[in-house]
Amino acid sequence: MLSAKTQLLSLLVFLLTQPCFSIDFITPNQPLKDGDFLISQAKTFQLGFFSPGNSTKRYVGVWYYNFPQKYVVWVANRDNPLSNTSGVLTIAESGQLVVAYSEAPEAPIWSTNISLSRDNYNNSARILDNGNLVVFRDLYSDKNVLWEGFDHPxxxxxxxxxxxxxxxxxxxxxxxxxxxxxxxxxxxxxxxxxxxxxxxxxxxxxxxxxxxxxxxxxxxxxxxxxxxxxxxxxxxxxxxxxxxxxxxxxxxxxxxxxxxxxxxxxxxxxxxxxxxxxxxxxxxxSWTGPDGQCEKYGHCGAFSTCNSFRIANQGCDCLPGYTDKFEGGTTANSFVGCVLKPGASLCRSGEGFRKVSGIKVPDAFNAELQSDLDIKACHNLCLKNCSCTAYGASRLNSDKGCLTWYGELIDIREFSDGGQDIYVRVDHDELAKDSKKKILKVLLPVLFIIVLILVITCWVLRRKKRERSKRNLTMSNGSERDDIAFMERFSDVRSSNESGTTSAEVHCFSLSTIIAATDNFSFANKLGEGGFGTVYKGHMRGGQDIAVKRLSITSKQGLEEFRNEIILIAKLQHRNLVRLLGYCIQQENILIYEYLPNRGLDRFIFGGKSLLDWRTRFNITMGIARGMIYLHHDSRLRIIHRDLKASNVLLDASMNPKISDFGMARIFGNDQNEDTTNRVVGTYGYMSPEYAMEGHFSIKSDVFSFGVLLLEIISGRRNSSTFDDEKTVNLVGHVWDRWLEGKPLEIVDPSLEESYDVNEVLRCIHTGLLCVQESAAVRPTMSEVASMLCNEKTPPAAPEQPAFILKGKGYLGPVKFSYNTESGGSSGAQMTVSIVNGR
CATH class of the missing domain: 2.90.10 (Agglutinin, subunit A)
Structure with missing residues (x-):
């Protein structure tokens, strides 16, 4: 009779010889030879022998199971390779897990080196589903773990x-x-x-x-x-x-x-x-480090900060109260740190602390953790010790715990978003600068109000003087009379906002102030130009950057549009609408806006490889939609923009979109939905057919413009682009042709590669085509557009014939286009096209 142990061993040998059978463990009687593998129970990781790259040496390693390439995540004998394929991984008689040559198992080249206190013949090793190779005593249990590969990464x-x-x-x-x-x-x-x-x-x-x-x-x-x-x-x-x-x-x-x-x-x-x-x-x-010079340790030296967006001094700048070691010297293009400003004293001389925000805190090699102190107690502790150079909270969102630094402050980086605050020790003179700034913050508004009162008084007196001499004015003075009348007609802009309360946010600036801010409209400050005139970047004395829109003499935007834009933007407040800061009507018509550093959306999606990934494009699209919903439905007055296009969507530093240029906009009452004009204004290619042909406009006219813009954002091409191999005259026709052919993804910007969500892009194309339908009646509202973009289901309606496309290929009726949304990725997308033939 065979013993139970012999029978169990025979059964195990039989199972191991069966096809498609894999094991995840090693025992003293079941070693792993070169060419064999262990596979974890859930088939996530595989263990075996391998040769990396072009090497012929053999190693025992762990890699992902069934991936297209061998991505090795752990190596046992990384510093002790085998020279041939006769290696074996086994549990030795000592109980250790070893790598050795099969012909010399008693001389391992690598071992787990476990401290063993008793007979360990029954030890086993197992590859787990998290990639950890574990040696167990007797049984497979967390309580019997002797050694883990995760302890030796x-x-x-x-x-x-x-x-x-x-x-x-x-x-x-x-x-x-x-x-x-x-x-x-x-x-x-x-x-x-x-x-x-x-x-x-x-x-x-x-x-x-x-x-x-x-x-x-x-x-x-x-x-x-x-x-x-x-x-x-x-x-x-x-x-x-x-x-x-x-x-x-x-x-x-x-x-x-x-x-x-x-x-x-x-x-x-x-x-x-x-x-x-x-x-x-x-x-x-999803994260890389170090990413740029500023992330390398101590790049700027002591008492300095590093900002990757700062061009001068290799991105380096000194902390408050400190100055460049070689400022004014001969060490060009070399920044080695900062020193205390000459004559400054930081010990019992009226010193204090300056706050530095949004940073990576200094290296804490010379810091102490004060776990029981709040930030106020930490301030007092640091102030009493002349060696303490800075302090700051050690934990975010906690009232307790702080760090105090002694000696040099090294390896500080500035972040555009996030980061922590520290308080740097500075001398009395540096604190005095802060006091002056605080006083100026109080005095400047007071002085501004006084000056504003004087300006208004002078304006009133001047107006009365002009009224008295009005009868004597000649035709050559007509422009001056227009300015006076203009100021009378929109004086309410300066006195009230949409809710009827007093507002001081929209100001009347003098021409001299604008000239000083733009350096006399210098070419270096020019941001762009169009039919309305030229836009310049300006810098106000208070430190605020502005955008100055200077209407040219031949501008398409006349006095009425100028007044219209001021009234509309002053009364509309929304995160996705550009903010108007003021205006000037002295000698010429000028508008002053908030400065948006990334300027127009057209700079990012047209003219070469785009800088925007799909997620950023989608977020910009939703921001534009929210702004249009506010104009059409949520503001006190219903606003029809009439000139929505890529160049009229500006981007702030965080790539948030803001709709601009309201010179062509029209105000509707709450009960009014449409109107007709004899003067068609706007940009061809974005105009709806009923507006371009008949002067008829409504909120559906803006929906058409949004649809064209949405297709441009997806494709990275202007609607006016030509397609040599097509019979279409514009982008809308090109997209429609691909839609009919069941190949809509061919219009996606190639720079996106495969980084986008297929179902989301298909939903956006579908929604864009619904917006540019020839009939205004069947176009969705902006609220419905936003709902369709955010909804993971297919939009309920099939798009009909778009406007302004060649019909050489024939229009076959409405197209029904569906796609599977159950899968989150592109591999799960399934497309079906059904064409209803017309009679």
């Missing part, structure tokens, strides 16, 4: 893998790069948490020197990574931080099993978080 940071250190022993878990694509040996770059005194910080190291500092933990993330790609809001992953008496560590977990992500420390010194796109079968970087 290589160049990849996986979910549930820790980076950190044990405080008592100094044992560290850190990510280190490969030497090269062909050599997974321990490279020179590492990603690790370091404990400087009492303050843990995250760094990328180049050998023994910091290469990028990511700052201390602030309760949400590390202070140098305000936009680190942990998508808690989308429930994709969560970031955890441990800091107790035993260890300080950091790890993250995945809450959506379909989300595949990893962080890699590249052999070139670049760290990236990579997210897998199953549709394109590629990795997309």
């Amino acid at each position: 290589t160049n990849t940071y996986l979910p549930e893998m820790k980076v950190g250190l044990r405080k008592k022993t100094g044992e560290a878990w850190f990510i280190s790069s490969w030497k090269s694509p062909d050599d997974p040996g321990t490279g020179q770059y590492s990603y690790r948490i370091v404990l400087n005194g009492t303050v843990p910080q995250l760094y990328i190291y180049d050998g023994s020197k910091p290469y990028m500092g990511m700052g201390p933990w602030n309760g949400i993330t590390f202070s140098g990574l305000p936009a680190y790609g942990v998508d808690v809001a989308d429930q994709l992953s969560q970031l955890f931080y441990i800091d107790d008496e035993n260890e300080v560590s950091n790890y993250y977990t995945i809450t959506n099993s379909s989300y595949v992500t990893r962080s890699v420390m590249d052999y070139t010194g670049v760290a990236q978080r990579l997210d897998w796109n199953p549709q394109s079968e590629t990795w997309k970087a």
